[in-house]
Amino acid sequence: MPVAAACPIALRAGERERLKKMAYGHKTGHRLRMRAQVVLHAARGGSNARIARETGLHLDTVRCWRGRFAERGLGGLSDRERSGRPPSYTALQVAEAKALACRLPAETGVPLARWSCPEPAAELAARGIAGPVSASTVRRWLAQDALKPWQHRSWIFITDPRFRAKAQRVLDLYARTWQGIPLGADEYVISEEEKTSIQARCRCHPTLAQARAMRVNHTYGRGGALAYLAAYDVHAARVSGRTEPRSGIDPFMNLVAQVMTQEPHASAKRVFWIVDNGSSHRGQKAADRLSAAFPNAVMVHTPVHASWLNQVEIFFSVVQRKVVSPNDFTDLTQVRVRLRAFEDRYNATAQPFQWKFTTSDLDDLPARLDRHTTDHQEEFSARPAT
Template identity: 30%
Template sequence: MPGPKPLPLELSDHERRVLRGWMRKQTASQALVLRSRIVLACAEGRPNAQVADDLGVSRETVRKWRSRFAADRLEGLVDRPRSGAPRKITDEQVEALVARTLGQAPPTGDSHWSTRSMAEAVGMSQSAVSRIWRAFGLKPHIVETWKLSTDPQFVTKVRDVVGIYLSPPQNALVLAVDEKSQIQALDRTQPVLPMAPATPAKMTHDYVRHGTTSLFAALDIASGSVIAQHYRRHRHQEFLRFLKTIDAAVPKDLDLHLVLDNYATHKTEPVKKWLLRHPRFHLHFTPTSASWLNLVERWFAELTCRKLRRSAHHSVVELERDIRGWINEWNKNPKPLVWTKTADDILGTLAAYCTRINDSGH
């Protein structure tokens, strides 16, 4: 017996354009593309059996989407939203959890909340607590250090240092200068095991100390090259010797603008007298507790990350030789560390942060 006569389909110009658009759209699902092809084929007057054979699907599939389109038109081809499981956590519970995370310490006496302790306190699962914390960007296990400068000349010094970075004077060299003191010559108690496929390099957690050195460095902010010198101590005598090293290394026709921190050795009477006799040196001091303004600190981070953290040395002499070699390689292809924020940007960010923490009640 022949099956029932299929429902005739007539498409408007708009429906035909939409269906063809779905077929060409790269982000459309394969299911929607197939349904569009079925409806377009049916609209040509082909029987269900022929459409099924042409498209490689069952007759029941063709019959289903022909009927769905006839009843609901284009909307009938789009997957209907699923109801899903009913929501178990209310907005009020989420708000209470967030407020507790921000404003209360754990009753157990711990220094911070964990997903387990919070789940026990509010009667939720650990996974639910974790999802809510991620949604609100809360990370109780992480703490970052900070300190707001109390320097009475903070604004003036920020504008001075940032101004020298962003608009260096003509016929002058701007150097970010500082000391990395107490660099330890550490030797591991057992040999370092090299990396192997699927196995990282390994080194012992304990070490033997073989003494320390201090590295004085001056970073040229324009080229990224570094003038550096090792000293076993970091008194004003060593700082003065380093100033003389800079003086000898830089052509005499260039002025020198040095960005420094407020370490006492930079301001002793012998240093001041030497500077008076060498007027091409101009000192720009960062505010107290604002070492982040000194670009050489970023270079010290490169040195630590790329060289010192995973090194092993049997003596201070070996450590100093290794660091000098790394600096020589750096200076063969120096990379400038570019300052981008203006003084107004920095001061505006600090003002907004201070306002926010004051308004929070903490």
Template identity: 30%
Template sequence: MVKTGRPKKAELTVTEADRRELVRGARAATSTQAYALRCRIVLACAEPEAFNKDVAAELGISVPTVAKWRGRFIEHGLAGLADEPRPGRPPSILLDQVQQVVELTLEQTPPDATHWSRASMARRSGLSRSTIGRIWRHFDLKPHRTEGFKISTDPLFVEKVVDVVGLYHNPPERAVVLCVDEKSQMQALDRSQPVLPMMPSAPERVTHDYVRHGTTSLFAAFNIADGTVITELHRRHRAAEFKKFLISIDKAVPAELDIHLVCDNYATHKTPLIHQWLARHPRFHVHFTPTGSSWINQVERWFGYLTAQLTRRGVHKSVAALEKDVRDWIERWNTEPRPFVWRKTAEEVLDSLARYLKRISGAEH
């Protein structure tokens, strides 16, 4: 079909040097949102048969905006994309100084520390501490913060993500899907001094040191359909205990239903003892999560609730006391279970990871 729309007043031509600068301006962290958008407009207009109407629809902006910056570029080149001078006091902080602070923050570290502080960056750049703080807030830079991550190296990562997420979105008929894992080495901890209760203007206070009274392991199977949990507590964490837990699951689930287990690659889940038991119980189907990807197992989120609401601030003088509190907490949970809602599809998970890997890829990675 022949495209319709207002014809272009003049041909827009982008040289290779201009294209490199436009791509850099559209992607650079130091570019303002307005300048980055203008660069994307020109790049889109440079495509063959790029009508203003089509570019506006692609970028989610108005046709007059596309026409304005197309005309500016045709008339003035890259200089036409800059904001026109406005009356008022000239800025005290030049753009070159802002760019220097951002580049130093992202690309270098101070010689005497692992990360920049406002004081060290102020000494390095010659700006004030408050100015450094405003620049960092504007670009959402937080050098003092660090977060953990783990990217799976499992060669079957894609297949396992598709398999597990597919279970969450489309569970099989006449079957139950259980997310299984162990919360091992749960410690019965007693603070060295009594806990000081919360008071107005003062939070609860606990001593930083404690006395250990032993450990226990919680085996749990989280039902993704209704949120109920099948659990067992064992003092040891071996394949023998995992087999006992599988037997408990077999007894708890009606015989006419198949059982799909989502579990990780822990060694106790793959021993010959477990393989033999599963071979004798064909209604069990095991789906392994990718290595280093416990976030995909819903029971881990349930363990997070247990930790936040019971064990992190709990005080127990014996393992038996810890186990009693855990059983009571689980009993209360099962009276009002709350299933989790898994919203992302496998394609969205993989696309998100691919975008992140593309952002961090470079010569230093």
């Protein structure tokens, strides 16, 4: 029986270069590498039998890929699209799974606070929506729509009736303006807050610094706790802090005295103290107490539940990441020394924070919250009763 003649292969320069990279590249898959080698051997005039011997492939395999390249070029070396196994679940069943994940478990009668993938899988089978389905399948379905019902995020509504007026005063001070008048060179803005309950945890085994990750022993001895009070000069990016056994009115006034008795604040025309509504400086009594002790000090409160407007919170986040965590201190004295040394290090190189939330953003915030509230209420009212 006559043997069919092998397909002649003629390569252009560009095709030859691409085939060489495919045949000898370290990142090329094995199957694609062997197909490229078959074509290169064929371009040099090799017979199919000889190419099969040199590459270790079956003769039919060599004949197939040589013919595919002769017919379709480089595109012929890729696998053809396959229909694959028919889907085990219908589009309606997948939609039912996603709808179930978008509801709170308690609304469906399941005594859980939130879903994880095994629970929706079991619930789908229990309701007869789908047959046995694995948790990984449910996870793949939810990932297609970026649904993660096992996660949660807390949020809070604005409840202060004077939110806008209070927030605008703070934002104006960040922009060096007070009641529409620019601040002078001898007027300063201080952002103050207390970081309470910084513990001294002495690890029972020393912390180890390794190449992959720091190793911190889980067991520790308690060495007490203290409060760290910090006054952050918004425009000079300087921090003046102190540690106290606990927070309160007296510790706060001690910090004020520490700042206000030193230059340039001692001789300043006005020093604005931005504080939250904590018990150490809440209400008009705290403002009167501050101005009585230091007539050039003006207390400015942030709105209720809006401590994110206080810039010193950013500094405290730096302290938490760079100084406190992981917590491994032998005693409170070491905590005090570390905090004081970090203040000196921070003040030597710090730049003012690039505060981007302005009064124009403040105008958009209530509208965004109203839309969020309306959408949430409409979604809740549209849910069917269980």
